[in-house]
Amino acid sequence: MLNSVVAKVTQNLEERSKAGREAYLRMIGEQEKLGRARNLLTCSNLAHAAAGTSGADKDDVVGCAKANIGIVSAYNDMLSAHCPYRLYPEAIKEAVRQVGATAQVAGCVPAMCDGVTQGQPGMDMSLFSRDVVAQSVAISLSHNCFDGALLLGICDKVAPGLIMGAAAFANLPIAFVPAGPMGTGISNEEKTEIRQKYAAGELDKSALQKMECCSYHSEGTCTFYGTANTNQLVFEAMGLMLPGSAFVPPYTPLREALTNHIAQAIVDKTVVGAHPMPLYKVVTAKNIINSLVALLASGGSTNHTLHLVAIAKAFGYTLTWQDISDLSEVVPLLVSIYPNAKPDINALQAAGGVPVLMKALSRRHLVHEDINTVVGDFASQLTTPVLEDGQLKFVDCGETKNPQVLISDESSCFQPFGGLKVLNGNLGRSVIKISAVAPEHRHVKAPARVFNDQHEVERAYKAGELNQDAVIVVRYAGPAASGMPELHKLMPVLGNLQKAGFKVALLTDGRLSGASGKIPSALHVSPEALRGGNLALLRDGDMIDFDAEAGTINCLTDLAGRTPEHPDTESYEQTYGRYLFKTCRATVSSAEEGATFLF
Numbered sequence: 395m396l397n398s399v400v401a402k403v404t405q406n407l408e409e410r411s412k413a414g415r416e417a418y419l420r421m422i423g424e425q426e427k428l429g430r431a432r433n434l435l436t437c438s439n440l441a442h443a444a445a446g447t448s449g450a451d452k453d454d455v456v457g458c459a460k461a462n463i464g465i466v467s468a469y470n471d472m473l474s475a476h477c478p479y480r481l482y483p484e485a486i487k488e489a490v491r492q493v494g495a496t497a498q499v500a501g502c503v504p505a506m507c508d509g510v511t512q513g514q515p516g517m518d519m520s521l522f523s524r525d526v527v528a529q530s531v532a533i534s535l536s537h538n539c540f541d542g543a544l545l546l547g548i549c550d551k552v553a554p555g556l557i558m559g560a561a562a563f564a565n566l567p568i569a570f571v572p573a574g575p576m577g578t579g580i581s582n583e584e585k586t587e588i589r590q591k592y593a594a595g596e597l598d599k600s601a602l603q604k605m606e607c608c609s610y611h612s613e614g615t616c617t618f619y620g621t622a623n624t625n626q627l628v629f630e631a632m633g634l635m636l637p638g639s640a641f642v643p644p645y646t647p648l649r650e651a652l653t654n655h656i657a658q659a660i661v662d663k664t665v666v667g668a669h670p671m672p673l674y675k676v677v678t679a680k681n682i683i684n685s686l687v688a689l690l691a692s693g694g695s696t697n698h699t700l701h702l703v704a705i706a707k708a709f710g711y712t713l714t715w716q717d718i719s720d721l722s723e724v725v726p727l728l729v730s731i732y733p734n735a736k737p738d739i740n741a742l743q744a745a746g747g748v749p750v751l752m753k754a755l756s757r758r759h760l761v762h763e764d765i766n767t768v769v770g771d772f773a774s775q776l777t778t779p780v781l782e783d784g785q786l787k788f789v790d791c792g793e794t795k796n797p798q799v800l801i802s803d804e805s806s807c808f809q810p811f812g813g814l815k816v817l818n819g820n821l822g823r824s825v826i827k828i829s830a831v832a833p834e835h836r837h838v839k840a841p842a843r844v845f846n847d848q849h850e851v852e853r854a855y856k857a858g859e860l861n862q863d864a865v866i867v868v869r870y871a872g873p874a875a876s877g878m879p880e881l882h883k884l885m886p887v888l889g890n891l892q893k894a895g896f897k898v899a900l901l902t903d904g905r906l907s908g909a910s911g912k913i914p915s916a917l918h919v920s921p922e923a924l925r926g927g928n929l930a931l932l933r934d935g936d937m938i939d940f941d942a943e944a945g946t947i948n949c950l951t952d953l954a955g956r957t958p959e960h961p962d963t964e965s966y967e968q969t970y971g972r973y974l975f976k977t978c979r980a981t982v983s984s985a986e987e988g989a990t991f992l993f
Contacts, residue, residue: 414712461667475616485657508520572639582618632684824918923960
């Protein structure tokens with residue numbers, strides 16, 4: 395009964411990826427045939443590995459009879475989402491001791507906060523940090539002391555990087571351990587209004603700072619449905635964490651119980667446990683498609699048009715934007731939260747969270763049900779965790795508790811197609827978070843205003859040069875040119891222009907992520923300007939027809955005979971450590987291929 399388009403996209407993915415997946419499985423199979431890696435260590439190897447432990451833990455690590463779980467942590471106390479992880483290692487160690495196992499922190503990975511680096515030089519390294527995280531996971535687990543692993547990471551590039559690195563050790567059972575969102579702060583409407591007033595010069599910096607601190611106010615993920623929270627939803631849908639665990643708040647009894655449970659459950663999934671389940675049997679084409687369907691149905695971050703492509707590649711699959719486009723035509727939007735609407739991620743959790751969404755998708759025959767998860771099967775994904783008399787139980791998730799936020803019946807939807815859409819035209823291919831854009835703003839036909847840097851746009855706005863209908867073009871923001879920075883600094887500016895009655899849109903080879911707002915934005919344009927893309931040929935005044943509903947974006951002006959102007963982008967990428975990533979910019983793949991330098 396599976397939807398025919400979902401079935402066809404899955405079949406195409408499997409057939410297209412046959413050679414790559416087989417090669418990947420051969421590699422993992424070679425690791426699996428060697429047996430438990432710890433048994434291959436010498437006495438000296440084991441002594442080094444156990445030197446930092448004590449008592450019974452040391453004896454168990456050296457003795458090799460019991461499972462040893464590696465913890466890979468992205469903890470730092472500068473990321474609100476990752477602050478709670480400070481306490482996780484000791485809690486996990488105690489939990490696994492109760493089931494006769496040990497755990498060690500295998501390594502820590504870098505974790506950037508895009509909220510801190512927005513509009514700053516550090517943003518040019520943000521996307522590359524994903525692949526650095528993947529390499530860091532490989533280094534962490536390369537000690538071969540572990541029978542399974544737990545991944546502690548949430549935010550934008552961190553979580554995708556963690557699973558990409560874990561793919562190299564997929565002969566082991568590996569799961570994510572989430573930490574949950576912060577409480578709801580000021581309304582998203584108020585946040586947007588104050589940012590726009592500040593951009594227009596109507597409020598001073600102190601008012602803006604006060605608002606921002608009220609918005610981002612405590613430990614936990616930011617509450618809007620950006621990339622961090624999209625990571626959590628997508629990876630739960632992929633089967634990489636406990637059902638219903640993505641958005642349980644930090645420091646609650648339920649969150650603590652879930653952390654203990656996944657720690658003990660992963661022991662059971664090791665080769666010395668009762669029910670082994672290596673990661674390569676979890677991340678299959680069907681699980682990847684399920685996660686993509688959940689992404690589209692929830693209107694998640696545009697960053698996942700990069701991340702899911704790269705993650706699929708890490709597991710031997712060649713996922714394409716055409717797959718995303720085909721699925722978007724049949725997957726309806728079933729979630730309505732900010733930036734698509736007023737409610738935030740806590741409202742989605744209160745409405746039933748990921749399990750209710752997966753149940754709704756199952757009813758519509760849009761997801762594969764013959765899959766494994768890290769701890770169970772598809773049926774387990776439709777359960778939700780509760781505490782009864784202090785004991786953790788997983789019960790049927792039921793129906794939505796708020797149909798204004800999450801639709802679970804088959805008779806309605808917020809829009810009949812997915813929240814993300816692929817745009818095609820003579821300027822290349824791009825993606826848009828169409829669910830965040832009101833229908834009346836989805837078609838803009840206007841002259842181009844062309845910029846080679848987002849800061850130029852801000853200066854032009856302040857000089858009063860953008861008071862017109864316009865398609866704002868920001869080029870040389872692609873992965874090879876500048877690391878593909880997010881351009882959120884532009885949103886208050888363009889929002890004010892739209893509010894003033896102008897028809898405006900954004901066209902860029904850069905990114906905007908899950909916070910893409912009400913401005914129609916064609917993102918990740920591929921090929922990028924630096925690598926032969928037609929964005930490099932555009933000039934001020936060229937007429938652009940931007941039609942998100944039709945899925946097209948074209949320049950109506952004849953570009954024949956023009957010579958691209960290529961600025962020396964590398965000269966701008968020197969300070970604040972950016973020069974260290976020159977080889978990344980030189981070797982990175984296109985946005986459509988996942989913008990990765992690993993494959």
